[in-house]
Amino acid sequence: MSEAPALYLSGSASFEDTPVFSGLDLKVAAGRWTCLLGSSGVGKSTILKLFAGLADQVDFKGQLGAEGMSLDGSVALMAQDDLLMPWLTALENVLLGARLRGDKPDTMRALGVLERVGLSEKAGQKPAELSGGQRQRVALARTLMEDRPIVLLDEPFSALDAKTRAQMQDLACELLAGRTVLLVTHDPAEAARLGHQIILMTEESTQAITPPQSDAPRAATDPDVLRAQGDMLALLCAETPD
Numbered sequence: 752m753s754e755a756p757a758l759y760l761s762g763s764a765s766f767e768d769t770p771v772f773s774g775l776d777l778k779v780a781a782g783r784w785t786c787l788l789g790s791s792g793v794g795k796s797t798i799l800k801l802f803a804g805l806a807d808q809v810d811f812k813g814q815l816g817a818e819g820m821s822l823d824g825s826v827a828l829m830a831q832d833d834l835l836m837p838w839l840t841a842l843e844n845v846l847l848g849a850r851l852r853g854d855k856p857d858t859m860r861a862l863g864v865l866e867r868v869g870l871s872e873k874a875g876q877k878p879a880e881l882s883g884g885q886r887q888r889v890a891l892a893r894t895l896m897e898d899r900p901i902v903l904l905d906e907p908f909s910a911l912d913a914k915t916r917a918q919m920q921d922l923a924c925e926l927l928a929g930r931t932v933l934l935v936t937h938d939p940a941e942a943a944r945l946g947h948q949i950i951l952m953t954e955e956s957t958q959a960i961t962p963p964q965s966d967a968p969r970a971a972t973d974p975d976v977l978r979a980q981g982d983m984l985a986l987l988c989a990e991t992p993d
């Protein structure tokens with residue numbers, strides 16, 4: 752894997768004539784986990800799509816890129832919708848990237864990743880035969896299969912039960928160590944466990960939240976994690992009053 756780069760995005764985006772964000776200035780640290788929080792509709796998924804080159808309908812004015820590296824071929828995106836192919840098995844979905852690129856599929860590695868996400872026994876099942884959380888784990892496995900320096904995760908653990916969520920957070924943290932990860936989440940506890948950099952996005956600006964200083968993934972009961980989680984929740988509630 753090439754060395755993971757810092758990312759930058761500054762400018763404004765709109766859908767046709769409807770503004771999504773303007774005057775945004777976002778910097779994502781190299782080789783670290785950056786967690787992006789903010790109320791619904793503020794433009795978080797749009798930012799990930801812009802970095803992934805999948806925002807054809809977005810009118811973006813500004814600058815975005817990776818320091819010293821082209822974004823082309825450097826990015827793996829796990830979208831909010833799991834985007835699994837319904838006619839393929841879990842294993843075939845995990846191997847989809849290789850298949851689309853015309854590469855030789857590494858079935859043993861894919862089976863290993865499926866085992867790590869706890870789905871060995873579901874490798875031959877189609878998405879319709881899986882629960883929402885299991886589908887999300889297949890999508891995570893597919894993202895982990897792509898050996899990219901930049902990994903964009905859009906609410907990857909949202910459909911998981913609490914125990915599986917903690918396990919998948921730990922696994923992603925281990926397997927994506929050293930990559931530049933931009934994680935969109937609505938969960939302050941998740942950001943406090945995983946983030947080296949935490950950014951709260953509002954319609955007007957971005958605000959950096961001081962993350963706990965210990966190594967990630969952090970224990971959910973760590974007092975610094977609980978403090979950071981509380982600070983974020985207070986800011987998010989202040990941002991979106993009833």
Ligand SMILES: Nc1ncnc2c1ncn2[C@@H]1O[C@H](COP(=O)(O)OP(=O)(O)OP(=O)(O)O)[C@@H](O)[C@H]1O
Nearest residue numbers: 766771789790791792793794795796797798808831
């Ligand atoms: N294809 C589209 N066409 C028109 N408007 C869109 C389209 N996709 C998103 N939008 C609008 O752009 C804005 C930002 O959407 P985006 O999905 O980036 O927000 P978000 O912060 O990720 O929201 P959430 O937390 O609910 O996922 C929203 O107002 C949304 O309605």
